[in-house]
Amino acid sequence: MRVQSPPRLWNLAAVSLLRDNEASAIAALEYLPAELFPPLFLEAFNGRHSETLKALVQAWPFVRLPLGGLMHMPQEETFQAVLDGLDVLLAQKAPPRRCKLQVLDLRNTGQDFWNTWSGARAPDASSSSSMAPVAEDSSRTELPLPALKVFIGLSLDERKLDEFLSYLMGWVEKREGSIHLCCKMLSILSEPIMNVMDVLRKVQLGCIQELHVDCNWTLPTLASFAPLLGQMTNVRIFFLSRVHVYIPTRQEQQYVVQFTSQFLRLHHLRDLYMESPSFLEGRLDQMLRCLKNPLDNLSITSCQLTESDLAHLSQCPSIRQLKGLDLHGVTLTNFSPELLQVLLEKVAATLQELDLDQCRIMDSHLEAILPALSRCSQLKSLSLCGNFFSMATMEKLLRHTAGLPSLSQELYPAPRESYSPQGTFHPTRLASLGADLFEILRGLGRPRTIQLSSSSCPHCSNRTFYHTESVIYP
Numbered sequence: 347m348r349v350q351s352p353p354r355l356w357n358l359a360a361v362s363l364l365r366d367n368e369a370s371a372i373a374a375l376e377y378l379p380a381e382l383f384p385p386l387f388l389e390a391f392n393g394r395h396s397e398t399l400k401a402l403v404q405a406w407p408f409v410r411l412p413l414g415g416l417m418h419m420p421q422e423e424t425f426q427a428v429l430d431g432l433d434v435l436l437a438q439k440a441p442p443r444r445c446k447l448q449v450l451d452l453r454n455t456g457q458d459f460w461n462t463w464s465g466a467r468a469p470d471a472s473s474s475s476s477m478a479p480v481a482e483d484s485s486r487t488e489l490p491l492p493a494l495k496v497f498i499g500l501s502l503d504e505r506k507l508d509e510f511l512s513y514l515m516g517w518v519e520k521r522e523g524s525i526h527l528c529c530k531m532l533s534i535l536s537e538p539i540m541n542v543m544d545v546l547r548k549v550q551l552g553c554i555q556e557l558h559v560d561c562n563w564t565l566p567t568l569a570s571f572a573p574l575l576g577q578m579t580n581v582r583i584f585f586l587s588r589v590h591v592y593i594p595t596r597q598e599q600q601y602v603v604q605f606t607s608q609f610l611r612l613h614h615l616r617d618l619y620m621e622s623p624s625f626l627e628g629r630l631d632q633m634l635r636c637l638k639n640p641l642d643n644l645s646i647t648s649c650q651l652t653e654s655d656l657a658h659l660s661q662c663p664s665i666r667q668l669k670g671l672d673l674h675g676v677t678l679t680n681f682s683p684e685l686l687q688v689l690l691e692k693v694a695a696t697l698q699e700l701d702l703d704q705c706r707i708m709d710s711h712l713e714a715i716l717p718a719l720s721r722c723s724q725l726k727s728l729s730l731c732g733n734f735f736s737m738a739t740m741e742k743l744l745r746h747t748a749g750l751p752s753l754s755q756e757l758y759p760a761p762r763e764s765y766s767p768q769g770t771f772h773p774t775r776l777a778s779l780g781a782d783l784f785e786i787l788r789g790l791g792r793p794r795t796i797q798l799s800s801s802s803c804p805h806c807s808n809r810t811f812y813h814t815e816s817v818i819y820p
Contacts, residue, residue, distance in 0.1 A: 372401040376444070380407040388460060391416055396427035403431030406447040412459050414452040414498075425510070429517055432494065436524045451497045452514070493526045500549070502542055503535035518548050528553035535560050539567050543574065551577040555614075558585040565591050565625050569601035576608035584612070587621035602629055609636035619645040619672075630655035637664040644668055645701075648675035656681055660689040668693040674703035674729070683714030690718035697722045698752070704732035709739040720746040727755040731799050737761040737779055741786055748790045756796040764800070771800045 371386065378386070383402060390398040403411070413428060428450075435445065496518065498511075518525045527549050534542055535558075557578060563571075568589050575581075591598060602625055609615070618641055620626070626633060627650050641664050651659075656678075659665065671693060678686060690697070700722070712735055719725075728747070735743070740761050747753055764776040776798060787794055 375405045399427040400431040405444045407444050410449040412451045414454050449495045453499045495526045495528050497528045500529045501533040502537035526550050531556040533558040554578045556583040557581050560587045563589050565601045569604040572605045572608045576611045580614050582614050583617040585619045591625045606633040617643040622648045624649050628652045631658040634662040640667040643670035645672035653681050656685045667696050670699040672701040674701045677706050679706040683711045687715045687718045694721040698724050699727040701729045703729050707733040716746040725750050726752045729757040731757050731759050733759050737763050760798050760800050
């Protein structure tokens with residue numbers, strides 16, 4: 347005979363309590379073991395027992411209530427019941443004896459917690475220990491309730507906030523000082539700047555760790571957002587794209603300074619991704635000198651940089667521990683090849699991923715950086731698609747990278763000989779050249795896989811693979 351697991355028995359007990367009488371279930375909360383609270387909450391939530399939910403919140407014996415894991419289809423009635431229970435807590439001068447609630451988590455997390463307590467999966471140390479009830483201390487003094495932390499994930503991508511978020515923001519605003527609205531990941535996709543600023547005034551900006559800004563903002567709009575960015579002092583990852591510049595140069599300079607100066611306050615920034623930051627052309631040093639800590643990943647793509655920008659980048663102290671460098675879409679043709687060589691030498695000891703796609707690199711540029719490239723001993727991924735190399739230079743590339751032990755992903759352009767003088771790509775030529783590259787790889791004596799692609803589609807800005815050939819030495 348199979349013995350049922352404790353979580354399954356707790357679930358049956360919860361069903362029994364609510365089936366008998368909701369008032370009795372509420373009255374019993376004072377004496378129930380903490381292990382019965384999660385399955386009872388699940389039953390009350392799914393059955394829309396609002397009064398039981400309200401009472402459960404006021405007696406919740408865990409530090410965190412991961413409500414977001416249950417709200418795949420938001421239910422206004424049950425959410426309101428939880429907030430009503432919180433209002434009762436916030437109105438009290440001291441917390442109830444059993445209640446340990448400090449965090450309401452409205453993110454899409456916590457499924458493991460609910461599955462464990464409902465018996466859908468076996469408990470494990472990682473899931474149960476983090477949600478274990480806090481031991482009661484009979485001798486503790488009655489202290490005032492600390493501010494309740496409410497964790498949410500924010501994605502501002504509509505002209506108006508959705509109904510759930512609008513209601514939550516109103517609730518938080520009326521309880522200023524008692525609620526800390528925390529957001530670790532913030533995405534700003536299409537909201538007007540005034541709406542964004544209105545929402546962020548209610549959020550603890552110091553909680554934000556990952557920030558995505560992907561909007562059709564102008565440079566003045568970015569400058570108006572800059573003071574909020576400066577308050578996000580714990581940001582570790584920052585994505586910025588699609589900032590448009592079409593204002594007089596004198597004003598432009600002022601706005602750039604307002605934005606770049608905020609990086610002085612981002613002491614925890616580790617990953618910086620900037621797509622099409624045209625406003626930094628000739629001014630990259632203004633941002634670089636505001637970076638005070640080492641970066642793990644730096645991406646500056648699809649824009650024009652000056653030779654001075656590249657020189658400043660190669661001298662920036664914050665890049666010396668880079669693991670990822672992405673400059674795809676930055677034209678490097680008119681630069682001295684030695685600048686890129688110096689840049690790679692600075693990051694050779696730590697670099698793991700390098701993307702120089704569509705940089706218009708020619709044979710002379712590639713040959714200049716091959717010695718530095720061969721010293722990137724940690725390199726795992728190298729992409730050079732969309733550039734223009736001859737077969738002879740491709741062979742030199744393969745030989746210089748043969749000694750990189752970790753290199754496992756190699757994406758290269760089809761050799762120049764794959765094209766006609768008029769620029770027409772010929773797959774049959776690539777097949778023949780691929781056979782020659784296969785023999786070169788065989789002679790180098792280390793198993794490798796490389797991918798060769800044709801140039802980008804001439805009718806659009808996106809890279810399009812007309813043909814991909816895998817060359818493998820087993």
